[in-house]
Amino acid sequence: xxxxxxxxxxxxxxxxxxxxxxxxxxxxxxxxxxxxxxxxxxxxxxxxxxxxxxxxxxxxxxxxxxxxxxxxxxxxxxxxxxxxxxxxxxxxxxxxxxxxxxxxxxxxxxxxxxxxxxxxxxxxxxxxxxxxxxxxxxxxxxxxxxxxxxxxxxxxxxxxxxxxxxxxxxxxxxxxxxxxxxxxxxxxxxxxxxxxxxxxxxxxxxxxxxxxxxxxxxxxxxxxxxxxxxxxxxxxxxxxxxxxxxxxxxxxxxxxxxxxxxxxxxxxxxxxxxxxxxxxxxxxxxxxxxxxxxxxxxxxxxxxxxxxxxxxxxxxxxxxxxxxxxxxxxxxxxxxxxxxxx
Numbered sequence: 001x002x003x004x005x006x007x008x009x010x011x012x013x014x015x016x017x018x019x020x021x022x023x024x025x026x027x028x029x030x031x032x033x034x035x036x037x038x039x040x041x042x043x044x045x046x047x048x049x050x051x052x053x054x055x056x057x058x059x060x061x062x063x064x065x066x067x068x069x070x071x072x073x074x075x076x077x078x079x080x081x082x083x084x085x086x087x088x089x090x091x092x093x094x095x096x097x098x099x100x101x102x103x104x105x106x107x108x109x110x111x112x113x114x115x116x117x118x119x120x121x122x123x124x125x126x127x128x129x130x131x132x133x134x135x136x137x138x139x140x141x142x143x144x145x146x147x148x149x150x151x152x153x154x155x156x157x158x159x160x161x162x163x164x165x166x167x168x169x170x171x172x173x174x175x176x177x178x179x180x181x182x183x184x185x186x187x188x189x190x191x192x193x194x195x196x197x198x199x200x201x202x203x204x205x206x207x208x209x210x211x212x213x214x215x216x217x218x219x220x221x222x223x224x225x226x227x228x229x230x231x232x233x234x235x236x237x238x239x240x241x242x243x244x245x246x247x248x249x250x251x252x253x254x255x256x257x258x259x260x261x262x263x264x265x266x267x268x269x270x271x272x273x274x275x276x277x278x279x280x281x282x283x284x285x286x287x288x289x290x291x292x293x294x295x296x297x298x299x300x301x302x303x304x305x306x307x308x309x310x311x312x313x314x315x316x317x318x319x320x321x322x323x324x325x326x327x328x329x330x331x332x333x334x335x336x337x338x339x340x341x342x
Contacts, residue, residue: 004221006121007336009042009128012137012308014301015227016236017319019064020044023128025325026332027090043084043120045113046094047131047140047214050270051214054105055094055259057274058244060251062095064067070096073117077112092118096133100256100267107147112174125301126336134307149202159194167193176246185303189268222335224328225314225332227305232320237297241290271296 009026011019027042046052053176057064057213064085071079077097085092093116098104117233118141120127129140130325139147158298159167168187172179178196188194259270263277276292278284308314315331317324 002229006118007126008117008141008219008221009126009223009332009336010137010141010223011128011130011226012047012134012223012314013132013226014228014233014304014308014318015061015132015297016233016240016301017228018227019132020046022224022226022328023130024088026128026329027114028088029329030333030336041090042126042128043091043128044094045116045120045129046092047109047111047129047132047133047136049093049104049136051095051131052109053267053270054098055256056100056252056267056270056273057251058247059194060270061240061244064095065109066073075115077108077115082112082116086209091209100261101265103266105151106135106139106144109136109163110144110147113140132304141219146199149199152198152201155198155201156194160190162190163186164190164193167197171196171200174204177330183303191269192278221313222332223311223314224332225308225316226317227316227321228320230302234303234317238294241272241294241297245290250276271300 009023011023013019022043023044027044030042043332048060050056051062054062065087068085068087070085072083075082080089082093083096085095094113096108097112098108117127117129129137135144140142142310156336161172162325164187167190168179168182171182171193174197178200182192182196196279249272253273256273257263263274268274268277272293275289279286279289317328
């Protein structure tokens with residue numbers, strides 16, 4: 001086994017801060033220097049819970065150029081090959097992992113991400129985990145004690161028609177500590193509430209069963225966080241949402257529905273998609289739906305910032321300031337060139 005510490009670069013932060021663009025830039029900057037001792041080619045691994053779905057490109061902001069090719073690798077998950085895109089000469093993993101009619105959990109993502117990350121490292125490349133889904137990043141870097149607790153289909157069937165307020169009252173009874181830690185968004189999200197109940201029931205029935213993950217202790221992680229004043233992000237979000245509509249978001253949603261995707265599917269609960277139901281059904285005007293989508297994207301950015309600010313390992317950079325990109329280059333270059341050995 002290679003005794004050298006494997007490295008993982010994490011680029012995280014709120015939406016609309018340019019995380020993927022930074023990852024692509026760093027890959028080209030360092031590989032172009034051609035220094036065997038410290039130069040590297042990075043490969044990007046998206047940690048975005050919305051971008052894992054196939055055929056959901058515009059609304060999730062994959063920003064893929066026309067005619068980009070999706071190539072299959074020899075990495076497999078559940079006997080299916082995992083693919084990647086190539087943008088600006090850099091491999092992009094983590095997109096199009098699952099059909100939008102299927103459920104996808106953080107457990108699925110962590111298993112896939114760990115396999116991809118290890119394959120990248122084995123090729124002598126640097127895996128760059130990029131995204132705003134904090135739970136995905138936490139699962140890959142630190143592990144999540146409850147991640148391997150299986151789904152309880154019977155329980156889910158029993159709870160699927162209950163209102164969020166009823167489910168939250170049940171969480172209070174079965175695990176008051178968990179209930180207290182849940183955000184307002186969590187308390188209104190039936191899927192998250194049912195998962196909390198599922199975990200609570202499993203723990204009560206299996207008090208002596210370990211469900212913890214085995215974490216790679218040889219992994220050395222550098223966290224880069226991108227942020228900006230809310231006014232700056234608000235302008236970016238306004239522009240992005242309106243641009244996605246111009247790019248044909250309506251046609252994308254109609255195509256998904258025509259292909260058998262249901263409004264109740266997990267994929268369609270993503271921002272933008274869930275809003276569009278009211279527009280297509282005639283309950284709200286286009287302007288009303290756009291305003292609500294933009295508002296919810298901004299609230300999501302605020303929640304992301306709150307989540308990531310709790311992690312003191314993250315080194316933050318304000319993308320609205322000058323020279324921030326050069327500062328990141330220096331830090332990443334110094335970190336990667338100090339190749340520690342165990």
